[in-house]
Amino acid sequence: MTMKRLLIVGNWKMNGQLAANADLLGAILHPTPACDRVDMAVCVPAPYLAQAQLICQASALSWGGQDVSAHEQGAYTGEVSAAMLQDFKVRYVLVGHSERRQYHGESSSVVAAKAQRALAKGITPIVCVGETLQEREAGQTEDVVKRQLAAVIQQVGHCVSELVVAYEPVWAIGTGRTASPEQAQAVHALLRAQLNAATANAPSIRLLYGGSMNASNAASLLAQPDIDGGLVGGASLKPHDFLAIVAAAQAL
Ligand code: 13P
Numbered sequence: 736m737t738m739k740r741l742l743i744v745g746n747w748k749m750n751g752q753l754a755a756n757a758d759l760l761g762a763i764l765h766p767t768p769a770c771d772r773v774d775m776a777v778c779v780p781a782p783y784l785a786q787a788q789l790i791c792q793a794s795a796l797s798w799g800g801q802d803v804s805a806h807e808q809g810a811y812t813g814e815v816s817a818a819m820l821q822d823f824k825v826r827y828v829l830v831g832h833s834e835r836r837q838y839h840g841e842s843s844s845v846v847a848a849k850a851q852r853a854l855a856k857g858i859t860p861i862v863c864v865g866e867t868l869q870e871r872e873a874g875q876t877e878d879v880v881k882r883q884l885a886a887v888i889q890q891v892g893h894c895v896s897e898l899v900v901a902y903e904p905v906w907a908i909g910t911g912r913t914a915s916p917e918q919a920q921a922v923h924a925l926l927r928a929q930l931n932a933a934t935a936n937a938p939s940i941r942l943l944y945g946g947s948m949n950a951s952n953a954a955s956l957l958a959q960p961d962i963d964g965g966l967v968g969g970a971s972l973k974p975h976d977f978l979a980i981v982a983a984a985q986a987l
Contacts, residue, residue: 745971762974799827896936907946
C-alpha cells in the first residue's frame with residue numbers, strides 16, 4: 736500500500752497517425768475512467784503534440800514528448816527543444832529511452848543534459864535506465880543502472896526530487912518477457928537507495944517499471960513497494976489494455 740499517487744505513462748513510440756490517435760485517445764477518455772488515485776499520461780510523437788493537447792486538455796490524461804534536445808536552440812536540424820515542448824503544455828518528456836541510447840548513440844551525459852533542459856522549462860523528465868541482456872548475464876545490472884542515473888543526479892543537483900525515473904530492462908522491452916516483480920523490485924530498491932543518498936525527498940520520487948507491462952502482469956508489478964507506476968509501450972496502443980493497467984493501479 737502506498738500513499739503516493741501511482742503514474743501510468745503510455746509511450747506510443749513511432750506509432751500513430753491523426754485518425755488513429757483520435758480514436759485511441761477517444762477510447763481512453765470516453766467514458767471517463769476512474770483515475771482519482773492515479774496519474775496517467777501519453778508520450779506521443781512530436782508532430783502530434785498539438786492534437787494530444789487539444790483532445791486531452793480538459794481531461795485527466797496528461798501528454799508528453801518522447802525526447803527533447805540537449806541544446807537550447809539553433810542549428811540542430813530535426814531536434815525539438817524544451818521551449819517547443821513547453822509551447823504545447825507538455826507535462827512530461829521521456830529522456831534516455833533505451834531506443835535512443837541504442838539506436839541514436841545517446842550517452843548518459845547527453846541524457847543528463849536533456850533532463851536539465853526539460854527541468855529548466857518546467858517539464859518533468861522521465862529518466863529511463865536499464866541494462867541489456869548481455870549486461871544482466873554478466874552481473875552488471877547494478878553498475879549499469881547506477882551509472883546511468885548518477886549522470887542525471889549529478890547534472891540536475893537540487894532538482895533531483897522533480898524527476899520521474901523509469902527502470903526498463905532492455906531485454907524486457909517489446910519482447911513479451913517481463914521482469915518478475917521480484918527482479919524489478921530489486922532494481923527499484925537500488926535506485927531508491929541511490930536517490931535517498933541524493934535527496935531527502937527520495938521517497939516521493941516516482942519510480943516506474945517498463946518492459947512488456949500488460950493488463951495481466953500490471954497488478955503484481957505495481958504492488959511492489961518501490962514500483963510507483965508503469966511506462967507502457969505496446970499495451971498503450973490498445974485502449975482496453977492501457978485502461979486495464981490504469982485500473983490495476985487505481986485498485987491498489
Ligand atoms: P513495451 O511495453 O512494448 O515492452 O515497451 C516498453 C517501453 O519501452 C516503454 O517505454
